[in-house]
Amino acid sequence: MDEMLTIDKVLNNNVLIAKHPSYEEVVLIGKGIGFSKKKGESISFNKADKTFLLKNENEKEQYVNLLPHIEEGFIDFMNDLLHHIESRMGQGLNEHIHVALTDHLAFALKRTQKNMQFANPFLPEIESLYPKEYQIALEVVTMVYDQLGVQFPEGEVGFIALHIHSAVTDKTLREINRHNQLITQLVEIVEETMQVKIDKQSVDYHRLVQHLHRAIDRVYQDENVGDEIRLGKMLKEEYPVCYNLSWKLIKVMQKQLNKPVDESEAIYLTIHLQRLTNKS
Numbered sequence: 001m002d003e004m005l006t007i008d009k010v011l012n013n014n015v016l017i018a019k020h021p022s023y024e025e026v027v028l029i030g031k032g033i034g035f036s037k038k039k040g041e042s043i044s045f046n047k048a049d050k051t052f053l054l055k056n057e058n059e060k061e062q063y064v065n066l067l068p069h070i071e072e073g074f075i076d077f078m079n080d081l082l083h084h085i086e087s088r089m090g091q092g093l094n095e096h097i098h099v100a101l102t103d104h105l106a107f108a109l110k111r112t113q114k115n116m117q118f119a120n121p122f123l124p125e126i127e128s129l130y131p132k133e134y135q136i137a138l139e140v141v142t143m144v145y146d147q148l149g150v151q152f153p154e155g156e157v158g159f160i161a162l163h164i165h166s167a168v169t170d171k172t173l174r175e176i177n178r179h180n181q182l183i184t185q186l187v188e189i190v191e192e193t194m195q196v197k198i199d200k201q202s203v204d205y206h207r208l209v210q211h212l213h214r215a216i217d218r219v220y221q222d223e224n225v226g227d228e229i230r231l232g233k234m235l236k237e238e239y240p241v242c243y244n245l246s247w248k249l250i251k252v253m254q255k256q257l258n259k260p261v262d263e264s265e266a267i268y269l270t271i272h273l274q275r276l277t278n279k280s
Contacts (some may be wrong), residue, residue, distance in 0.1 A: 011064060031049070054095060125180050
C-alpha cells in the first residue's frame with residue numbers, strides 16, 4: 001500500500017502517529033522512521049515495518065505516555081516479538097496488545113533486574129487452558145533472554161500467555177483473570193470436598209479444567225450440552241458424592257457469573273469428578 005500520510009506526532013526515532021484519510025490516526029513503527037521528521041510532513045505508508053490503529057483514546061494516551069520511559073531499541077524488539085506471536089498464532093492480533101504487552105514486558109524487565117518477582121497462582125490453569133499461547137509465551141521468554149540477557153521467572157510465561165490469549169479472543173485481561181480465578185476456586189472446592197490433592201500435571205486435571213472453561217463459555221453464550229435425563233438419574237444413583245459436588249460447583253458458578261448454568265452441566269462434571277475419584 002503506497003499511500004502518503006501526514007505526520008501528526010513524532011513519538012521517538014522509531015515510532016510516529018500519522019493521519020490516514022480513512023482510518024484517521026495510524027501508528028507507524030520502523031527503525032529510524034521518526035528521525036528528523038516533523039509534524040505536517042508527508043510519509044509513505046510503506047516506510048513502516050509495522051502499522052496499527054489505536055481507536056481507544058485511553059490506550060492511545062497510555063502508549064504515548066509509555067514510550068518516553070522505554071529505550072528505542074526495545075520498540076524494535078517488541079516489533080519482532082509481535083511479528084513472531086502473530087505468525088505462530090496464525091491470525092491477526094487485537095491492536096491493544098501493542099500497548100498492553102509493551103507495557104507489561106517493559107516493567108517485567110525492570111522488576112526482574114531488581115529481583116522483584118510476582119507469583120502467578122494461576123500458572124497450571126493457564127498452561128492447561130491455553131496450551132498454544134503458553135508455548136508461544138515460552139518462546140517469547142527465550143527471545144527476551146537471547147536478545148536482552150534477562151531470564152524471566154516462570155510466572156511471567158503465564159502472564160504473557162494471557163496477553164496473547166486476550167489479543168486473539170478480544171477478551172479483556174480482567175475478564176480472563178476473573179474466569180481463571182473462578183476455575184481455581186472450583187478446583188479448590190473439589191479438593192476440599194473429596195479430600196484429595198489433584199495432580200496439576202495429570203490428564204484428568206487438564207480435562208476437568210478444560211471442561212470448566214468451556215462450561216463458563218457456554219453460560220455466556222446461552223448454550224446447553226443436551227438434555228440427558230436418564231443419564232443424569234443413573235449418575236445420581238451410582239455416584240451420589242460426585243453428583244452432589246457437581247451441583248455445588250454449579251451453584252458457585254451461578255453466583256460468580258450471575259447467570260444461570262444449564263442443569264445438564266452436572267452430568268458431565270460428575271463424570272470428570274468420578275475419574276478424579278478413581279485416580280485418587
